[in-house]
Amino acid sequence: MNSIWLKQGFRLVFIFLFQVLVLKQVHLDWGSFNYISLIIIPLWMMLLPVSTPRWLLVSVGFVVGLMVDWFYDSPGVHASACTFLGFARPFILGYLEPKGGYNRIPIPSKYHLGLNWFISYASIALLAYLLFYFSMEVFTPSYLGTILMKTIFSFSLSILLVLLYVFIFDPE
Amino acid sequence: MQNLFAFFYRYAFVFLFLMFEFISIRLIINRNENQREIFLNSSTIISGQVYSRIDRIKKYFGLQKVNQQLSAENAALRTLLAQSQRTFKPDTILDTLHHQRYQLLPAEIINNSIEFRNNMITIDKGSNDGVRQYSSVIERSGIVGFVTHVGRQYSTVMSVLNSKSRVSVKVQRNNSIGNLVWNGNSPILMQVEAIPKHGDVRLGDTIVSSGYSNFPAGHPIGIVVKAQVEPGENFYFIETKLFNDLSRTGQVYVVNDMHRNEIDSLTLKSVQK
Numbered sequence: 001m002n003s004i005w006l007k008q009g010f011r012l013v014f015i016f017l018f019q020v021l022v023l024k025q026v027h028l029d030w031g032s033f034n035y036i037s038l039i040i041i042p043l044w045m046m047l048l049p050v051s052t053p054r055w056l057l058v059s060v061g062f063v064v065g066l067m068v069d070w071f072y073d074s075p076g077v078h079a080s081a082c083t084f085l086g087f088a089r090p091f092i093l094g095y096l097e098p099k100g101g102y103n104r105i106p107i108p109s110k111y112h113l114g115l116n117w118f119i120s121y122a123s124i125a126l127l128a129y130l131l132f133y134f135s136m137e138v139f140t141p142s143y144l145g146t147i148l149m150k151t152i153f154s155f156s157l158s159i160l161l162v163l164l165y166v167f168i169f170d171p172e
Numbered sequence: 173m174q175n176l177f178a179f180f181y182r183y184a185f186v187f188l189f190l191m192f193e194f195i196s197i198r199l200i201i202n203r204n205e206n207q208r209e210i211f212l213n214s215s216t217i218i219s220g221q222v223y224s225r226i227d228r229i230k231k232y233f234g235l236q237k238v239n240q241q242l243s244a245e246n247a248a249l250r251t252l253l254a255q256s257q258r259t260f261k262p263d264t265i266l267d268t269l270h271h272q273r274y275q276l277l278p279a280e281i282i283n284n285s286i287e288f289r290n291n292m293i294t295i296d297k298g299s300n301d302g303v304r305q306y307s308s309v310i311e312r313s314g315i316v317g318f319v320t321h322v323g324r325q326y327s328t329v330m331s332v333l334n335s336k337s338r339v340s341v342k343v344q345r346n347n348s349i350g351n352l353v354w355n356g357n358s359p360i361l362m363q364v365e366a367i368p369k370h371g372d373v374r375l376g377d378t379i380v381s382s383g384y385s386n387f388p389a390g391h392p393i394g395i396v397v398k399a400q401v402e403p404g405e406n407f408y409f410i411e412t413k414l415f416n417d418l419s420r421t422g423q424v425y426v427v428n429d430m431h432r433n434e435i436d437s438l439t440l441k442s443v444q445k
Binding site: 055 | 184185186188189192193195196197198199200201202203204206207210211214
């Protein structure tokens with residue numbers, strides 16, 4: 001148990017620093033086309049142990065989100081999205097539950113559940129995160145087009161980053 | 173009780189979720205300028221719409237009371253109308269291109285003289301009826317004078333048959349400008365000064381007001397019965413027979429010039445400069 005959370009801690013530090021020190025500096029916008037943000041912090045939320053209680057998911061989501069916001073100068077935006085992902089994760093896992101259930105599976109990763117399963121899991125989770133995140137960032141429902149554009153473009157690049165991470169480290 | 177705790181424990185994550193989202197959105201609104209403005213604006217719009225809806229609904233409840241008030245007011249006004257002996261309606265000109273310039277108030281002459289060198293007239297309308305100082309007084313055809321003093325119900329009018337009266341007029345045919353004065357002899361003859369000898373005035377020409385003084389432009393005044401240039405003079409000597417007979421005048425109109433204040437203040441400004 002402790003070793004698993006130790007791993008989570010190391011992963012958090014790595015992903016967090018990668019997000020706020022590297023990805024934040026990447027500006028993939030030219031002219032009025034500023035629809036791309038690279039977001040990888042939800043990956044950490046995705047890879048939390050299956051057995052994590054829901055209240056803990058929601059709580060750590062809020063804390064981690066606040067930390068990211070601290071670097072992004074956007075208090076509350078990442079926090080709300082991370083909290084939302086923590087809230088939604090059990091439902092996504094329930095929706096994608098394999099035949100044998102999650103017994104003996106410590107974390108929902110490619111290593112344990114296969115590439116296809118992980119791609120669909122990561123896609124749903126990342127989309128949910130990005131949709132919520134950009135809704136909070138734009139903050140006006142009437143700019144639905146902008147929200148969707150930002151979500152789609154950011155998703156297509158961020159999902160590559162997520163998969164790249166999974167292929168390189170293949171977390172167990 | 174145990175069930176209640178179990179319930180709370182089971183759904184604690186929902187409450188936590190809602191609480192954290194609430195905190196996040198508070199943070200977003202309070203610490204981010206853009207979202208804060210959006211929030212404030214849209215809440216103003218929403219509350220404004222709600223208020224206007226409520227106001228419209230409220231008005232329906234007040235309709236009966238408003239109706240009663242209006243009918244009471246109607247009754248009072250009708251009573252006043254019936255009691256009123258001095259009812260009149262100002263004549264107005266429908267002018268859609270410019271705003272209405274002249275307002276005509278019908279008035280009755282109650283005192284008049286023509287036999288003195290300086291004649292004055294009294295009319296039965298005053299400030300209560302909208303008469304203003306320096307308004308001109310005309311007849312349907314012909315001019316009478318201009319208002320010198322305004323009382324509440326009566327006004328005095330300086331007749332054009334007065335040595336101080338000086339009205340800017342023009343010859344209708346060729347727009348030669350001159351001044352209409354009275355030499356004190358005949359109350360149906362007046363003199364036009366200051367039309368230069370190249371002005372081409374002929375017998376039978378119509379003299380109308382020029383609009384430079386308070387009389388409305390183009391109002392007929394009289395007809396030229398004598399027009400000659402004395403030898404050595406540069407100006408015509410013109411006598412005009414008035415269209416109206418001031419000894420027999422009863423019904424007149426007071427002409428309020430709505431533009432007069434603006435014209436006067438402009439003139440004053442340019443003079444001061």
